Amino acid sequence: MNVLVVGNGGREHALCSSIQESPQCEKLFCIPGSDAIASIAECHPVNINDNQAVVEFCKQRNITFVAVGPEFPLTNGLVDDLEINNIAAFGPDQKGAMLEKSKIYTKEICDEYDVPTGRYKKFDDFEEACEYCAAISFPAVIKADGLAAGKGVIIAQNQTEAEQAVFKCMKEEAFSDAGKEIIIEEFLEGEEVSLFSLVDASGFILPLTTAQDHKKINEGEKGLNTGGMGAYCPAPSISNDRLRALSNQFVAPIVKALQNRGIAFRGMFYAGIILTKHGPRLLEVNVRFGDPETQAILPRIRSDVLEILRAASIGKLNQIKEIEWDHRYCMTVVMSTKGYPEDYPRGTPMPNLDIINLSPDHYVFHAGTKKQNGNWVSNGGRVLAVSSLGETINKARDNVYSTIDQIEWKDGYYRKDIGYRYAK
Numbered sequence: 001m002n003v004l005v006v007g008n009g010g011r012e013h014a015l016c017s018s019i020q021e022s023p024q025c026e027k028l029f030c031i032p033g034s035d036a037i038a039s040i041a042e043c044h045p046v047n048i049n050d051n052q053a054v055v056e057f058c059k060q061r062n063i064t065f066v067a068v069g070p071e072f073p074l075t076n077g078l079v080d081d082l083e084i085n086n087i088a089a090f091g092p093d094q095k096g097a098m099l100e101k102s103k104i105y106t107k108e109i110c111d112e113y114d115v116p117t118g119r120y121k122k123f124d125d126f127e128e129a130c131e132y133c134a135a136i137s138f139p140a141v142i143k144a145d146g147l148a149a150g151k152g153v154i155i156a157q158n159q160t161e162a163e164q165a166v167f168k169c170m171k172e173e174a175f176s177d178a179g180k181e182i183i184i185e186e187f188l189e190g191e192e193v194s195l196f197s198l199v200d201a202s203g204f205i206l207p208l209t210t211a212q213d214h215k216k217i218n219e220g221e222k223g224l225n226t227g228g229m230g231a232y233c234p235a236p237s238i239s240n241d242r243l244r245a246l247s248n249q250f251v252a253p254i255v256k257a258l259q260n261r262g263i264a265f266r267g268m269f270y271a272g273i274i275l276t277k278h279g280p281r282l283l284e285v286n287v288r289f290g291d292p293e294t295q296a297i298l299p300r301i302r303s304d305v306l307e308i309l310r311a312a313s314i315g316k317l318n319q320i321k322e323i324e325w326d327h328r329y330c331m332t333v334v335m336s337t338k339g340y341p342e343d344y345p346r347g348t349p350m351p352n353l354d355i356i357n358l359s360p361d362h363y364v365f366h367a368g369t370k371k372q373n374g375n376w377v378s379n380g381g382r383v384l385a386v387s388s389l390g391e392t393i394n395k396a397r398d399n400v401y402s403t404i405d406q407i408e409w410k411d412g413y414y415r416k417d418i419g420y421r422y423a424k
């Protein structure tokens, strides 16, 4: 079959790398893709937020399966428009994508179905939100309701910071419409785990794996929030039994809640969970592969990834008897341009990317690069996601940093403590 991957980052580079290995993949396309992805998929500059343009592209290329990477096309109803045109797609429809689009929507489902989550209150009025800030204990978390590229969550240490965060969301409109409504939530303490489960429209749930990512820009979890500076898979503290138990506790009731509302969720159910001393609590739901978690998950899957994703999209997940995993850990470290997540230069040279020595268990996924006069240069904030497998988490970490050591990039930055909880 002809297959299309939608997106252009490190996650999509990893998806294309795995999908192109499938014997069922005759021709692989990626929109808009990137210069790096172009070495494994035919890339075209189609606007991924224009559903009709994507549908037309698929029809012209006889594409029968689409894997959608980023959240915006999902919340924009791309899967709905593809399916109307008989093109199978991995990802939820627009209604299912509400789980990621609106934190209030997901919180209200949690309330109704007794899914453990942090105590919260929602606001659409600035003064009321500020009055509430005067009455709560700190730290507290202020969250913009809508999509804010991972930036709409602010931890306030005191009333002044909380009011500033409310102002930023509701008056300054720093997150545009996403911050018109907010929630103010209790701060939950504990280890964070990302739980990935595949779901199909029949309601079949296949718990996939866990990962942990590092959101802060600086070592020791300090500084500004980013899209993610590194990840590893699986989370060492979560056994396979615990993975299934967490999936039963958090994924199953929400999928059921959606079914009761006439919504057949399918695709990736990515639950952000925090393991508090009072038990696990749901932090958020995303409806897609994580970035950079995907770059740590896919190198461990030995089964046919295209077959698995397609089964989820056509209601046949129950036919996937078992996913074959590489038993080793995989760790991903993100290299970003110095300055990210604030201002940073573009076009900085990465002179030896094509000639570094990469053995089979090491991967360099490109998140924000381009070729300029035949040479690789940076073209974004998060630029590379370097992944390595290793027998232990320590070994995975040694391997990934030894690949990074080979990369010449004087404007690059990376955290040296990815996996610090477990790697010594």
Ligand code: GLY
Binding pocket: 150, 213, 227, 228, 286, 289, 290, 291, 292, 293
């Ligand atoms: N790594 C966080 C995310 O993909 O949302």
